[in-house]
Amino acid sequence: MGSTRERERESRLCAVTFFARLHPGDVCGSNGLPLTPNSIAILGRAQKLKELQDETLCQYLDVIRGKHERTIVVSEYLGMSLEDYAKRHPPLAIAQILRIFYQVACGINVLSQHHLVAHNLEPKHVLISSDGLRVKLFNYGLHHMTKGGAYVPFPIGNIRYMAPERLLGLNGNVKSDVWALAMMVVELVFQIELWPKLKLSNVVRKILAFGRSNGVLEKIAREHQCHERYAEMDTNLRQLLESCLSVLPKRRPLPGELLSHPIFETVLTDLKKEKLQALDEGAEHVPLLLRCPLSQIYHLWQLAGGDVQAELKKEGLIRSEAPILGLPQIVRLSGASVCPGRSQAQLMDDRVVPLRLKALLQRLSRLPAGVYFPLLHSPRFPAHFARELQELPLVIRERDIEYQFQRVRLFTRLLQGYPHTSEQLRREAAVDVPPLLRGPIWAALLEVVPNGSYAKIDKFTSTSTDRQIEVDIPRCHQYDELLSSPDGHRKLRRLLKAWVTAHPQYVYWQGLDSLTAPFLYLNFNNEELAFLSLFKFIPKYLQWFFLKDNSAVIKEYLSKFSQLTAFHEPLLARHLASISFIPELFAIPWFLTMFSHVFPLHKILHLWDKLMLGDSSYPLFIGIAILRQLRSTLLTSGFNECILLFSDLPDIVMDGCVLESQKMYEATPKSITHRQHALRLQPPQALDIGVADVELKHLQQEQCPRISAKDVQFLLDHSPAELALVDLRSVVEFGRVHVPHSINIPFATVQLGDQRLEALQVPQLEALLRGRIVVCVSNIHQHSVEFSHFLVACGVQRTCILHKGFNVLHSIEPNILISN
């Protein structure tokens, strides 16, 4: 018994596979674009099924698209099929049959509450635990994910259990499932197999012939020589089954009505009792891993090297035939072709392949319980584990099973405690974000709290932007299967329309689609979360970008981008300026879509992981990091080459880009990135740069950004080694009062034409400036500006200008100035 239980535990997952229908010939959709492959449509529809969680339903975990329209469905598995169970334990007691009856009816009921029908109920698709107590429906989503069979070439459902109206082509009625259920119960009660020797066509005739007779149950009993059992049957049960097997669906009970039938009273009390018992005993011997959600187990199974396709191959379900043998002989222009006969490997094979958990269980069994269920608020049990792994590159961490396990468990806890845990969550997210939970983690980082407001937004009334949205959606990240599925298109449309409706002050700018795509991708089954994330994301990073007239905002942003480029990459900035390759020519789509228009999703995810933690200036540093990666190419390119290079951005190494941008972000004082239009959480203080102090014309005239007195003071106090203050006032003024350790270069002595540092004749000036934030200070602003241009031309990094000049330093308290 112990071993069966163990085996049962190890095969909690399974896979089935089939081929989606190929589109005939060459057809286009109504929008003139090529039709979406059916396997993609199936993948999109199946997402909804993953959300279904009920104790009488096997959970759906994944849908994988193979080559040539192969579709693989991964789901939960339990014990064995009812078919096998009935064979192993004949005959089943009536009490047990009722129990099965009841639990399957529960499953159907749950499905119908979600507006789903199974339509393929048969003993193969009813799973039962080896102790015979728990029953789960299996593979019940096939009808839904294939849109009633429209996306697959094969018929859905076993003829023997098929209600007559389904044979006439009517689908979608939950009462057809009730019929199928009753047929299964009849088999168990009569201890028979329905029409075991009959040909398929005769089974169809039999079922259709029921239409002319009443008393289907009696007829079946007679045909299978078990009239005695029929006569001996409990009257209640007989009447119930007879009503379920009414030829007219109208007379059959709904699953909900079925459940409240008095015959199930004892079953009901038993089930309740067991539930209480289970709570008492606890699942003492169950490995800890199996108490985690199945979706996490499956994710870990994949990380542990699980490969569904390989498992299917091992079982002979993916038979590889030499492709050359299947080539057509003639293909007409219309797409019609003459092919050799279809090989049987293409047919629907309903075998179920278990995915074994043994290796995974062993692998994770060594971990302490604290990793499975981390304690967040007890310093005695640090939630941290495997800290040394955090030094490894992200790609490796994302593939390390133990590390991911730990992260997933930790974040699961943190998310459960959100928003109470938001601070800790932010801290952990700064380390890395486990891919499995990225959607909710991002939402938490954006401080989203779902409140049902999404449901109230009108997403349907047509507006003037509909046409543009309609054009953009089929072009938005279509390499991704989810986003290219009809369901993905519909969801994206709803999200975009909802956003437009919710922001009457804004307009739809092309690019909003790309911006929405990552959120939809991560929260495919939770549109509200996707919407609210977007809703919070845009003001945080793209405040005012979606105004009808956004030119002022964009101009300011790009000017700041130029300044920051000069700040971090002076030589590159000088070169780009010299060939007039201005950011307007390449960077608008970068920032308007936060790079989601230029990179594929898997890169955006890593980029945004970090972006979410930064403020509105972070994207600017990403832009500079990209330029930095292309630096050598750019420095040797002229205007035309640069345009060509950016028209189709080359492969950027995202890892490096993320690291670089983070480094720059951290090394740049906040006031350097000051923008008038950025989202502000607090009003500026006396020593900050005032909201409207710096106008666009200043930004455009000054190559170097301004720094606030506050930041200078902070640097002086905390890290004077990172600051180099260049005082441009005259020697006399400098002598009167100055900042300690500042360098005095009187502006009058500077020859701006001679762009070499040595020309300034300050000993070891280069060493004094290198690696520091160079602040140009003067009484006359124009002097600072001109000198800063001089420094940039000399290639000095991190040059900036003190906002409001030297005099502002007088107002700092406590005093920082000294006089000789």
Next chain:
Amino acid sequence: MDSTATRTLPFVYNYKNHEGQDCESRLDITFPFDQENLEECVTQLMAPSQMDPMMRYLDENINLEKQLQEFVDTEQQKFLDDHAEKLLNQAANGELDIEVIVRDTERLYKEELLQFADRVGPSDADIFAQSFHRLVHSSSLEDILKRERTYAKVVSDMTEHMDSEVETLNNSQQQEMDSQINQLDITTTSEDINNLLAQQYTTQNFVRKRYESELEAMMGHQKNEYRDWITSQVSQMFQVSPVATPLGNRSSMFVSQQPSMEESFTIHLGSQLKHMHNIRILSANVTELCSPLHAEESLNGLNMALGLYSSSLCGVVVLTPSIQAQANKNIIKNANKSTEFHFEQIDVQLEKIEKQIKNLSTGDSSGSSNSNSSAEGSATSSPTKKGVPRLKTGDFFITKHSNLSQTHVIFHLISDEPINSPSEINSRHPVILGLRNILKTASRHDITTLTIPALLRHEMSEDMTVQWCIRRAELVFKCAKGFMIESASWGGAELSTLQLLLPDDISESLFTTLAGMVPSVFHVANPKILVDTSK
């Protein structure tokens, strides 16, 4: 089956507005109802024309949705039940043809579900394919190639022999004829000459036929012997080492016969997610790509054998006029230089295709074409000219080969462009669309290296000006690029190498011009430069 039946019912929602007045909002709901539309219906019921927008903020939508859902659920159930009742009654009254339903259902189940299908084992071709593929990825590879070469030698010797004998015969007959003609009106009459001519013709025919039948017998014999030998080798190998090699073997293609000019590029396609492909532009005679495999010692034999049953096949597009299923003469000759061990000899393949075309053209396509295309096939290939069955421009037929140097599959694309008057075509031209179908077929059947004629011509002619060539090449490049981008969504094998073939008699300057167009049409991948960042 009556699936179009619908029923429309009005839904009336009664509510109190914010001032406490009784109001109602109504909408016609059509059944069968799609649950996806529920929210849209709610929106319509709450449209400003029906309801004060204020109600939205008063959470009226929640109650409205609940009531609408209840209404829809009940009515949907009623609709389905009634609809079923109607159909069941019709079936009981005999208004529906039960037998048709029975037949269709049975057919569907038998054709699509393995469980009910009449099980047939894998075909001989399939078994042989598996055996060969396994053997060729073992140490026996060398033996196989050696054997193939020996066989090829025998056949080519025979053909040579035949050619020389026919030539000798020709010469002697010519002499005889000459002498007879010289004697004309002296000792011979024109009738004698005619007789002689007939006699010579018969002799020649006889010699040819004898050789041909000998060749055929020899090829048949070789093929049998070869296949038997492969099978026996495999069963031996099974006993020794049951190591399987995966089918998806990516063998690279060496080009041993250097074409006269060639240039290669690596490109990235796709707007965000980029797929890498190789593009090679070369000038060569198309028959060089389809030269006999064993004519010389080369690595090609090895490559072709390794790739034959793999999922990385090589294909070539060859243009052919529409007269009949006729392949390029030289290619046929090349393919006949040795025995085709894996497929039928090219003549037989072509004969069969010819037969299929006849079937197609008489409109009786349902029997032979596969199920998913039969409907279209019969709709489009209407029997236009009875008795002259032929493919049209843009159609293509396919032959399979194991004894050609650089290709497993030849796509014979029909193109009727007259040789001496180069025309202007656009991207909707049938040949271009045919090309798209070829790429689609290639993607579906794992052909990962494909060669297409970049000018849609195999030879240069006087009228092909430089301007025309540039225009034509640009069109083909751009269309090929478009199709390759599109192919990412087809879900098949990715084309790893696209070869753009230019005629071998192209001038060097024109080649350089056209090769220079490749990087501008296809975005050539920027070289990735590794910079040492440790400094």
